[in-house]
Amino acid sequence: MKTLSQRPRALCAFTTTAAILALFLAFPTLGTAGAHVYPVRLPSRTGLPAVAPTGAHLSYYGGRVVSNARVVAVLWGSGSYLPQLTGAGTPNIPSFYAGVLQSPYVDWLAEYNTAGRLSIGGTTTNQVIGRGSYLGQYTIIPAAANNGATISDAQIQAELASQLTAGHLPPPSRDASGNANTYYAVFFPHGKTITLGADTSCVLSSTGFCAYHGTLPHSLGEVYYGVHPDMQAGSGCANICGGSSSVFSNQTSVASHELIETITDPEVGIASSFAPPLGWYDSANNAEIGDLCNAQESTVIGGDGLTYVVQQQFSNSNNACIVAAPAAANSASDAPLPLWTYAALALAMLGMARSRFAQRSRDDAGAAFRH
Numbered sequence: 065m066k067t068l069s070q071r072p073r074a075l076c077a078f079t080t081t082a083a084i085l086a087l088f089l090a091f092p093t094l095g096t097a098g099a100h101v102y103p104v105r106l107p108s109r110t111g112l113p114a115v116a117p118t119g120a121h122l123s124y125y126g127g128r129v130v131s132n133a134r135v136v137a138v139l140w141g142s143g144s145y146l147p148q149l150t151g152a153g154t155p156n157i158p159s160f161y162a163g164v165l166q167s168p169y170v171d172w173l174a175e176y177n178t179a180g181r182l183s184i185g186g187t188t189t190n191q192v193i194g195r196g197s198y199l200g201q202y203t204i205i206p207a208a209a210n211n212g213a214t215i216s217d218a219q220i221q222a223e224l225a226s227q228l229t230a231g232h233l234p235p236p237s238r239d240a241s242g243n244a245n246t247y248y249a250v251f252f253p254h255g256k257t258i259t260l261g262a263d264t265s266c267v268l269s270s271t272g273f274c275a276y277h278g279t280l281p282h283s284l285g286e287v288y289y290g291v292h293p294d295m296q297a298g299s300g301c302a303n304i305c306g307g308s309s310s311v312f313s314n315q316t317s318v319a320s321h322e323l324i325e326t327i328t329d330p331e332v333g334i335a336s337s338f339a340p341p342l343g344w345y346d347s348a349n350n351a352e353i354g355d356l357c358n359a360q361e362s363t364v365i366g367g368d369g370l371t372y373v374v375q376q377q378f379s380n381s382n383n384a385c386i387v388a389a390p391a392a393a394n395s396a397s398d399a400p401l402p403l404w405t406y407a408a409l410a411l412a413m414l415g416m417a418r419s420r421f422a423q424r425s426r427d428d429a430g431a432a433f434r435h
């Protein structure tokens with residue numbers, strides 16, 4: 065099981081030569097059950113530098129991506145939930161998913177399109193990543209056998225499978241080429257401990273996690289799911305996941321990590337080696353797109369105009385952790401044509417009016433445009 069907190073220890077344990085030999089002789093294996101965790105990690109507590117690891121780079125291993133994510137929020141039975149999960153007022157978790165899926169936060173992920181690209185193994189799923197949508201929230205009634213104080217990933221998978229078969233959750237939808245594109249973001253009430261192999265939710269240790277995402281094969285289609293333990297005050301996650309004093313902001317940060325990792329590596333839960341169906345992955349750092357920027361936060365303005373705290377994600381193109389493509393203006397100085405185009409466009413728009421209003425303030429010029 066990979067966690068960032070384990071990595072420095074592993075690097076200390078091996079000499080550079082041994083590490084290189086290990087890379088060539090035997091690929092490391094993926095994590096427990098293949099699911100991928102968001103390790104407990106808060107920069108202010110750990111002193112981790114707010115940059116991606118040196119040499120960070122995602123490679124395409126031939127698995128699917130999610131073309132246009134459709135998010136279903138799942139509440140795990142009764143209990144105490146974050147108010148923004150059960151309340152109607154925005155911003156809330158539904159508006160977060162709907163908002164960020166219609167924002168620049170998703171647009172730059174086009175650099176991870178698989179269309180026109182061959183994986184390391186020479187295959188492709190030929191997909192294009194674009195904006196997504198939020199389908200709605202469903203509260204399931206878990207079977208008692210799957211709903212103790214401690215809930216394992218196997219129990220979560222069994223319950224999701226049962227709920228899907230019973231028709232209590234919408235089935236996985238597919239893109240035009242038949243690839244699954246529904247993401248089930250599961251949220252748990254206060255007091256539940258989640259286990260994934262040897263890892264445990266909301267404990268500050270090398271085997272602790274804030275959330276994870278996984279893959280469930282089902283007769284209705286591949287099920288991509290995310291597991292979000294409660295983060296309210298009094299939970300183990302309250303002070304160790306996310307960097308804000310706002311539980312809601314910490315929850316959206318963690319949820320954004322899993323959402324984007326699902327979009328770029330949805331089949332990780334059924335991958336067992338660095339080959340299909342693994343998607344975009346950094347084998348040297350044993351990390352997905354969010355892990356390379358773990359706990360580095362920023363904000364995005366959603367399509368709803370509201371601002372959400374999200375985690376940065378790693379961009380190969382920019383070799384940096386980002387939440388949106390850098391502004392085009394940053395590169396305008398080395399491109400004369402765009403300047404001429406801009407000037408021509410401005411002249412065409414302003415015409416004779418520009419000379420008449422040239423001495424006026426911007427507000428006045430704006431008013432002139434309305435005529």
Ligand SMILES: [Zn+2]
Binds near residue numbers: 103
């Ligand atoms: Zn992750």
